[in-house]
Amino acid sequence: xxxxxxxxxxxxxxxxxxxxxxRVGEAVLLWHADRDxxxxxxxxxxxxxxxxxxxxxxxxxxxxxxxxAVAAFAAEGGLVLGICNGFQVLCEAGLLPGALLPNTGxxxxxxxxxxxxxxxxxxxxxxCGAAERLSVPIKHTTGRYHAPEVVLEGxxxxxxxxxxYAPGRxxxxxxxxxxxxxxxxxxxxxxxxxxxxxxxxxxxxxxGLRLFASMREHVDAARAVA
Amino acid sequence: xxxxxxxxxxxGILDPQGKAVERALPALGFEGATNVRVGRLVELDVADPxxxxxxxxxxxxxxxxxxxxxxx
Numbered sequence: 001x002x003x004x005x006x007x008x009x010x011x012x013x014x015x016x017x018x019x020x021x022x023r024v025g026e027a028v029l030l031w032h033a034d035r036d037x038x039x040x041x042x043x044x045x046x047x048x049x050x051x052x053x054x055x056x057x058x059x060x061x062x063x064x065x066x067x068x069a070v071a072a073f074a075a076e077g078g079l080v081l082g083i084c085n086g087f088q089v090l091c092e093a094g095l096l097p098g099a100l101l102p103n104t105g106x107x108x109x110x111x112x113x114x115x116x117x118x119x120x121x122x123x124x125x126x127x128c129g130a131a132e133r134l135s136v137p138i139k140h141t142t143g144r145y146h147a148p149e150v151v152l153e154g155x156x157x158x159x160x161x162x163x164x165y166a167p168g169r170x171x172x173x174x175x176x177x178x179x180x181x182x183x184x185x186x187x188x189x190x191x192x193x194x195x196x197x198x199x200x201x202x203x204x205x206x207x208g209l210r211l212f213a214s215m216r217e218h219v220d221a222a223r224a225v226a
Numbered sequence: 227x228x229x230x231x232x233x234x235x236x237x238g239i240l241d242p243q244g245k246a247v248e249r250a251l252p253a254l255g256f257e258g259a260t261n262v263r264v265g266r267l268v269e270l271d272v273a274d275p276x277x278x279x280x281x282x283x284x285x286x287x288x289x290x291x292x293x294x295x296x297x298x
Binding site for chain 2: 055056059060063092098099101102103104105106146147148173
């Protein structure tokens with residue numbers, strides 16, 4: 001599997017994402033001004049402060065040339081993983097439902113959290129068990145997931161809520177404790193926790209690697225069929 | 227033409243910034259301020275004011291979470 005990691009001006013987690021993706025295959029950086037995705041099998045839109053988070057997080061980044069290519073890639077069923085700021089970008093781009101609002105507590109929250117895998121049948125969680133808990137760090141100010149009630153009901157029905165914060169541990173006021181959601185087709189996932197920072201027990205947890213390994217499994221399985 | 231766009235958090239969406247300001251006012255001796263909401267003002271010169279609604283829908287506001295008002 002070849003993974004492309006998008007680098008915007010203001011990205012700051014692209015190197016960790018590159019390193020994490022390198023553990024399950026080949027990984028390259030994709031510059032925001034390029035439309036060429038270099039034949040990758042999966043794209044990661046990483047965390048950071050793309051374009052300074054001016055206006056709203058992700059609002060400007062969604063118009064970058066690379067995002068046009070990422071949207072076309074997602075429309076063809078390509079795997080797209082948005083982490084933190086990347087999640088915000090994917091929501092702004094309309095590739096995922098909903099939006100991220102400032103944390104209820106107004107503070108920047110930086111700590112390890114427990115997430116529950118709510119849907120283990122996505123390309124990103126297929127290597128996880130049902131209701132398995134993952135220990136992954138968060139670090140954000142704008143992570144309160146919001147979508148209109150009727151949209152949330154539809155997402156529940158379609159299995160689009162993929163990760164929730166463990167009961168009683170919602171760090172930002174997200175509706176329904178939502179930590180990560182996927183598109184209706186399941187090939188685009190956005191989450192506020194940072195799996196790319198949790199790929200080695202020396203850093204506290206390697207649970208995040210499960211997502212990258214799942215993507216690898218998915219790509220390999222799709223190739224075996226083709 | 228000089229235009230102003232006011233962007234506000236949609237009604238019903240929790241605005242923690244507004245809440246923080248609301249709590250700060252009594253601490254300074256200003257009683258009686260309620261329902262504080264904090265939004266954003268965008269000022270711009272536009273050649274065609276007819277473009278403003280589309281600018282708001284596509285970039286200046288996120289219609290899912292924000293309302294906008296164009297003030298000429």
